[in-house]
Amino acid sequence: MYTQICSAEAGWFFVQDAGVTKDKPILQRVAAWAITDEGHVVGLIGAVIPKESNATSPFLTPPPSTENGQYKHFRDLTTREQEAL
Numbered sequence: 001m002y003t004q005i006c007s008a009e010a011g012w013f014f015v016q017d018a019g020v021t022k023d024k025p026i027l028q029r030v031a032a033w034a035i036t037d038e039g040h041v042v043g044l045i046g047a048v049i050p051k052e053s054n055a056t057s058p059f060l061t062p063p064p065s066t067e068n069g070q071y072k073h074f075r076d077l078t079t080r081e082q083e084a085l
Helices: 079-084
Strands: 002-007 012-016 026-036 041-047 059-061 069-073
Touching: 012 041, 026 079
Parallel strands: none
Antiparallel strands: 002 026, 012 026, 012 069, 026 041, 041 059
């Protein structure tokens, strides 16, 4: 559950390294920042609206796994990460 949500400044991404077998990292734009009940800040990214949902507005969710990724601003992206955009 979130106690607060605000829009993210343009240029923020969640970056996941695709590993040595893949040629490009995976970058997802952060649409909003949220504060959880526990006081943790998480970025919310756009997601596909489930077919069984009656939702008509964009669906935001935290990244699937923060263990192999990190939040980065565009100015901090490596050349390899920028090319993946």
